[in-house]
Amino acid sequence: MIKKGISRQIVLHYFIVVFLALLLVELVFLFSMRTYYYDSIYNYLNSSTDVPQNYISDQSSPVKYQEIIQRYELGDTVEVQLLDTQGNVLQNSTNFRVDKPIQTGDIPQALAGSTGRWIGKQAGTGENVMAVTRQIQVNGDNYLVRYVTSLERVNQKLLTITMVAVGVGAAVLIIVLVVSLGLANSIVRPLNNIIGVSTLMAKGDFNARIKGNYPxxxxxxxxxxxxxxxxxxxxxxxxxxxxxxxxxxxxxxxxxxxxxxxxxxxxxxxxxxxxxxxxxxxxxxxxxxxxxxxxxxxxxxxQNQMKMVIGEVNLKEVLQETMLNVWAKAEQKKIQLKLEPGARPFIVQADGNRLKQVFLNIVDNAIKFSPEESTIFIMLTEVSPERVRISIQDAGIGISQEHLEKVKDRFFQVNPNRGGTGLGLAITQQIVQLHNGEMYIDSEIEKGTTVMIELPLTKQQEILQLT
Known part of the structure; x- marks a missing residue:
């Protein structure tokens, strides 16, 4: 017995799907085989009724009936019956007397002009038979020729085919069961390994690793x-x-x-x-x-608890205030701060104090890592009618590509010996994102760093620009 879990589900699902598909295929196959055998018998009996009637003599009835029977005989396995239009048996090839009229379904079909066919149990013997009846005309009189043959041998053969099909189906189901068990184990075994390692991780052992190449x-x-x-x-x-x-x-x-x-x-x-x-x-x-x-x-x-006081902010004014705040620090290293505000004012919907905090952090870093007597450029550039870019470019020591991908991560510091918390750029990034903006950093060792911040312009600004 497979214990509860994903193994049982996999095996059960595979087994049910294959079982239903196999059942459908076998039913169609067995029905087709039965139809093939029965139709073959019917076609054989039906073709035997196509006998020319020109040579039937006009003698007394018993002699004539016997002659008709002889013309239509097919051997010992098929009984030939000659009936009148009321279903009464006039003569048959076995000379077995039938007192009652035959009322099976093939009689009305034959009287209607088609070839009648009936499958059922023979009265008296209870044997499975097929009867094929067709109307003929002899010397101006209408008769019915009825063939009756046993289906016992055919049914026995069909039973043998059915047993073989069931055996093949059972073998296929056993193979499917074995294969699905193997498949389930191939999935569950690595999952159990993953669960075990995950449990260790949950207990604080983060040195545990999942080993093995799983597909x-x-x-x-x-x-x-x-x-x-x-x-x-x-x-x-x-x-x-x-x-x-x-x-x-x-x-x-x-x-x-x-x-x-x-x-x-x-x-x-x-x-x-x-x-x-x-x-x-x-x-x-x-x-x-x-x-x-x-x-x-x-x-x-x-914790998403930082409150923003949103209003219209002139970026040029905020950058000028930022430069005044860091002017003394830049003066100590004889660093020039140059602002290129663009041809027109850029207005954004933002928290002015928070944006100032962003620019102060970036410019302060630029001063900290720039050599003496260098220049820091602060530029406002129109990216599109809906967005503006603030670029802060220095000629400092730069950041390697390895560190550039992590420099915005919290607590990360390129050089811990320089002091700081490693939170500045992480906070800056999140404040920019709260303003629906993006921050990019481009840097090269010993050539400097450029920090670019893109912010959406106000709708009013877009309208003024279009006009």
Missing amino acids: HEIGELASTLNYMAEEIIRSNQIKDDFISSISHELRTPLTGIKGWSETLVSGGFDPEETKLGMSIISKETDRLIGLVEEMLDFSKLQ
């Missing part, structure tokens, strides 16, 4: 689960690196704040030194606030 969808499932485990390990590693990095990022400003706080509390400093200490404390506090806000933003985005 088709099962192989794809195994590859997907292995890939999932690798991605979980990578994500856990990135998360661990993030925790280590953020711990370091938080410890550094906290150490500075604590150190200067204790120093200032001890007293004995002139106003200039006190002012310097307070300035460092304020600077490190802002740094801590920035880190915390970045993590809060990421948490809100992950």
